[in-house]
Amino acid sequence: MIDCIIIGGGIAGASSAYALKQKGLKPLVLEKNTICSGGSYPAGAFLSPKISKPSPYKTYLNDSLKYSLEFYAENFPNLLKKDGLLKLPIDHEDIHKCQTYEPYIDIAFEKQNDNYYFPDAGIIDPVKLIKELLKDIDVIERHEVKNIKHIDNIWHVDKYQAKYLILATGSETLPLNIPYLKTKNIGGYRYDVCFDQYEKLQYNLHKSVSISTYFENKIAIGASHIKGDIDLEKAAKDDSYNLIKQALEIRPLPNLKILKQYTGYRNFSFDYFPILGEAVDAKQTIKKYPYITTGAKVPQEKYTYFTNLYIHKALGSRGFVFAPYNAKLLADLICNQKKIPNHLSPAKRFTKWARKQTL
Numbered sequence: 001m002i003d004c005i006i007i008g009g010g011i012a013g014a015s016s017a018y019a020l021k022q023k024g025l026k027p028l029v030l031e032k033n034t035i036c037s038g039g040s041y042p043a044g045a046f047l048s049p050k051i052s053k054p055s056p057y058k059t060y061l062n063d064s065l066k067y068s069l070e071f072y073a074e075n076f077p078n079l080l081k082k083d084g085l086l087k088l089p090i091d092h093e094d095i096h097k098c099q100t101y102e103p104y105i106d107i108a109f110e111k112q113n114d115n116y117y118f119p120d121a122g123i124i125d126p127v128k129l130i131k132e133l134l135k136d137i138d139v140i141e142r143h144e145v146k147n148i149k150h151i152d153n154i155w156h157v158d159k160y161q162a163k164y165l166i167l168a169t170g171s172e173t174l175p176l177n178i179p180y181l182k183t184k185n186i187g188g189y190r191y192d193v194c195f196d197q198y199e200k201l202q203y204n205l206h207k208s209v210s211i212s213t214y215f216e217n218k219i220a221i222g223a224s225h226i227k228g229d230i231d232l233e234k235a236a237k238d239d240s241y242n243l244i245k246q247a248l249e250i251r252p253l254p255n256l257k258i259l260k261q262y263t264g265y266r267n268f269s270f271d272y273f274p275i276l277g278e279a280v281d282a283k284q285t286i287k288k289y290p291y292i293t294t295g296a297k298v299p300q301e302k303y304t305y306f307t308n309l310y311i312h313k314a315l316g317s318r319g320f321v322f323a324p325y326n327a328k329l330l331a332d333l334i335c336n337q338k339k340i341p342n343h344l345s346p347a348k349r350f351t352k353w354a355r356k357q358t359l
């Protein structure tokens with residue numbers, strides 16, 4: 001008997017499935033292509049901190065990073081390459097900005113001239129990681145979910161049934177209409193390259209682009225950010241010069257050869273926080289509290305929620321940093337009724353959306 005159906009076999013779905021299995025539930029992952037074929041496939045996947053002024057987003061990001069690094073080191077030590085990361089400010093203005101933010105860096109670092117070295121940062125292999133996360137979990141590939149119904153407290157997802165349902169569909173449209181969860185997609189590409197190695201790359205480097213250390217005789221260079229609906233494969237081919245030029249500004253890479261190009265979409269919410277937690281039933285909540293549309297306050301606990309329906313998406317540019325931490329929060333919510341921080345919750349998005357509706 002399956003306890004929980006998860007739609008999407010990227011890092012969000014795989015981490016959620018793993019965390020729920022750790023709690024003793026039996027998950028089933030449904031994936032329309034193959035696991036790690038969506039936005040997770042092209043990821044670097046660099047695990048690096050943010051230097052900025054204090055904000056809830058920065059705290060959440062660095063908490064996630066600390067958690068994920070520990071999680072990967074403990075559970076998948078062979079896949080984590082923890083060589084550290086050297087962040088090089090882009091220009092004089094950036095040097096000044098970083099200096100201003102220095103007192104707020106809450107992750108171990110050493111200053112090297114104007115640069116910042118983070119010894120705990122690293123990269124992880126996205127494909128191997130997702131395979132490992134899902135190793136002992138039921139997965140059905142090449143199954144695009146079309147039909148979802150909730151009958152007698154059970155979710156019916158095509159021919160599969162379970163008490164809990166998690167939507168982890170990345171940049172794809174949600175297979176249920178949840179009008180207040182609008183997101184945007186930003187395309188990108190990156191390359192695996194090799195070059196004549198005169199001196200060893202000691203650590204990952206980040207300036208306007210990132211360069212990884214060597215793994216399996218190649219390094220990763222990434223990534224671009226492309227808005228609009230364009231042919232990403234073509235753009236990656238035509239524009240390789242630009243990305244490589246930015247990498248060469250960081251360090252020489254003699255006789256560089258592009259081995260492989262990767263393209264894909266990142267999915268963002270409009271406030272850049274991932275979306276995680278119980279989905280509000282917008283229609284029922286507005287029916288119950290119509291004055292919510294005029295801006296009147298209704299406590300979130302009083303909203304009507306879809307029974308046992310959860311969202312885990314909009315991981316932006318840092319899916320591999322956020323997903324394990326989010327998955328832990330989600331499993332704690334489902335199994336131990338622990339509240340999800342409000343900045344991540346669908347309820348927060350619903351409140352904002354509801355105020356703009358006219359009845």
Ligand SMILES: Cc1cc2nc3c(=O)[nH]c(=O)nc-3n(C[C@H](O)[C@H](O)[C@H](O)COP(=O)(O)OP(=O)(O)OC[C@H]3O[C@@H](n4cnc5c(N)ncnc54)[C@H](O)[C@@H]3O)c2cc1C
Binds near residue numbers: 037040144
């Ligand atoms: C070029 C590039 C570089 C990046 N670099 C980094 C990096 O260095 N570090 C980092 O942390 N992050 C990085 N990211 C971001 C990271 O890859 C994403 O945040 C993350 O992979 C999103 O994971 P996800 O599981 O939400 O989505 P996805 O990986 O897209 O997974 C969603 C899955 O759901 C499936 N699906 C959708 N609809 C259905 C349906 N109806 N039925 C069944 N299956 C369905 C899709 O096929 C897909 O496989 C990068 C992204 C890009 C594009």
